[in-house]
Amino acid sequence: MSDIIKTSDFDMEFRDEVFKEPDADKITLCFNCTGCTSGCPMAELEPEYNIRKFLRMANLGMKDALLNSPYLWYCTTCYKCQERCPQGVKNVDTLLKIRTIAIQNGIMHDNHRKVSQLVIKLGHAVPINDEAKEKRKDVGLDDTPPTVHKFEDALGEVQKLLKITGFDKLVVDKEETS
Amino acid sequence: MSKLSFFLGCIAPNRYPGIEAATIKTLEKLGIELVDLKGASCCPAPGVFRSFDKITWLSLASRNVTLSEEMGLDILTVCNGCFGSLVDANNIMKEDPKLKEEVNKILKEIGHEFKGTIEVRHIIEYLSQEVGVEKIKAAVTIPMDLNIALHYGCHLVKPSKERHLGSTENPRFFDELVEATGATSVDYEDKMACCGAGGGARTAVLDTSLQMVMNKLEHMKAAGVDCIIDACPFCHLQFDVGQTEIKKKFNKVYDIPVVHYSQLLGLAMGLPLSELGINQNLIVNEEFNKKIERIRGGANE
Numbered sequence: 001m002s003d004i005i006k007t008s009d010f011d012m013e014f015r016d017e018v019f020k021e022p023d024a025d026k027i028t029l030c031f032n033c034t035g036c037t038s039g040c041p042m043a044e045l046e047p048e049y050n051i052r053k054f055l056r057m058a059n060l061g062m063k064d065a066l067l068n069s070p071y072l073w074y075c076t077t078c079y080k081c082q083e084r085c086p087q088g089v090k091n092v093d094t095l096l097k098i099r100t101i102a103i104q105n106g107i108m109h110d111n112h113r114k115v116s117q118l119v120i121k122l123g124h125a126v127p128i129n130d131e132a133k134e135k136r137k138d139v140g141l142d143d144t145p146p147t148v149h150k151f152e153d154a155l156g157e158v159q160k161l162l163k164i165t166g167f168d169k170l171v172v173d174k175e176e177t178s
Numbered sequence: 179m180s181k182l183s184f185f186l187g188c189i190a191p192n193r194y195p196g197i198e199a200a201t202i203k204t205l206e207k208l209g210i211e212l213v214d215l216k217g218a219s220c221c222p223a224p225g226v227f228r229s230f231d232k233i234t235w236l237s238l239a240s241r242n243v244t245l246s247e248e249m250g251l252d253i254l255t256v257c258n259g260c261f262g263s264l265v266d267a268n269n270i271m272k273e274d275p276k277l278k279e280e281v282n283k284i285l286k287e288i289g290h291e292f293k294g295t296i297e298v299r300h301i302i303e304y305l306s307q308e309v310g311v312e313k314i315k316a317a318v319t320i321p322m323d324l325n326i327a328l329h330y331g332c333h334l335v336k337p338s339k340e341r342h343l344g345s346t347e348n349p350r351f352f353d354e355l356v357e358a359t360g361a362t363s364v365d366y367e368d369k370m371a372c373c374g375a376g377g378g379a380r381t382a383v384l385d386t387s388l389q390m391v392m393n394k395l396e397h398m399k400a401a402g403v404d405c406i407i408d409a410c411p412f413c414h415l416q417f418d419v420g421q422t423e424i425k426k427k428f429n430k431v432y433d434i435p436v437v438h439y440s441q442l443l444g445l446a447m448g449l450p451l452s453e454l455g456i457n458q459n460l461i462v463n464e465e466f467n468k469k470i471e472r473i474r475g476g477a478n479e
């Protein structure tokens with residue numbers, strides 16, 4: 001991204017959309033103390049990752065630059081920034097809202113898509129396998145946990161819920177959508 | 179005897195069942211009965227689901243909560259991620275009537291209704307607040323004279339406005355539970371740092387996520403500990419599987435065993451090693467096993 005910010009890059013509808021998240025508008029109270037970024041473990045590893053800059057960009061409505069930044073997906077949601085912010089900015093909650101808007105715009109990591117599809121299919125993001133069944137027996141447990149893995153009706157409920165909310169369509173394979 | 183429903187989540191039952199087994203057995207010894215939360219699903223994983231679609235995240239989490247409401251029991255989790263998802267969802271549903279109405283419309287179609295009648299607990303804060311260090315000390319039969327690196331993990335204590343567990347930069351309550359087993363919680367640099375797995379980062383940007391856990395492993399190694407103690411199967415996986423990935427990708431070997439608090443408690447209560455599943459980890463450290471055997475003598479069989 002270039003260092004010059006053009007007003008034509010500002011999309012106020014995007015900003016309004018971000019502000020629909022409760023208290024996301026607190027980013028307007030940010031006084032640039034850099035407390036959030038200076039404690040961020042991801043900023044330590046990736047200098048390009050800057051939560052303060054992201055939130056400032058959201059406040060300016062810089063939709064395209066923000067949604068297309070690969071760093072949007074680097075946050076581990078450790079909440080250190082949000083804990084430290086003296087202005088009560090909801091750093092993490094606001095970032096998650098920006099991610100939601102990215103998802104709605106079709107920007108999604110393939111691996112995230114796969115995890116989501118596993119939950120739709122099996123009700124677990126990390127499902128059982130044969131090796132785990134053996135491990136369960138070895139520690140004296142039933143080979144299948146008493147979750148959706150054991151109760152088909154329950155899995156049906158989860159699948160129905162994910163249809164009602166439209167989640168199944170949201171994470172469908174790209175080829176299938178076109 | 180107190181009674182709670184046991185929310186398993188995904189990683190404990192499907193990757194590290196020793197954590198599940200150890201939790202059931204050790205809590206039973208402390209007079210706590212865990213009841214199966216039949217038909218529970220993924221919490222759902224906050225990193226992906228909460229980012230992707232808030233209503234989906236809230237509805238699926240609320241479904242899990244209603245299963246326990248229907249039994250009239252509070253929920254116990256052994257995972258920081260599940261705890262974060264379920265507590266946050268439970269609080270939002272209790273405090274936001276509009277969202278509650280929207281989610282309940284969805285839940286009605288699958289035969290459930292969120293009422294707001296129960297609490298969600300994490301094994302560590304539950305033991306600390308409801309059972310207490312003294313009672314745990316009294317249940318310990320073999321003090322585990324180990325030097326351990328304690329990893330609280332992020333979502334056990336943060337966001338603090340939701341968790342109410344005191345300091346997030348210098349908490350003590352988990353250290354006290356560790357010390358009740360006879361182990362020493364060794365101070366190490368940046369102890370409260372994140373393991374790097376959360377927020378979907380491990381899934382999306384594995385190498386960077388591993389670099390974060392490498393920072394932690396370096397600090398733990400420098401402190402010369404026998405093992406890591408954690409309270410979250412996802413952090414557990416990041417430390418355990420992560421060490422093998424780091425070996426392959428970055429050619430660094432740490433060989434630090436990874437133990438969930440429930441497993442440490444099991445060791446200290448003299449439960450058979452085979453029922454605790456510690457050696458089902460990818461990282462199996464023979465020196466550590468010998469030390470445990472020395473401390474526990476015949477109890478290992």
Ligand code: SF4
Nearest residue numbers: 040075076078079081
């Ligand atoms: S929550 Fe994300 S942005 Fe905030 S300190 Fe942690 S990694 Fe950095």
Ligand code: SF4
Nearest residue numbers: 030033034035036085
């Ligand atoms: S800590 Fe808060 S006030 Fe300071 S720069 Fe970050 S968001 Fe702004």
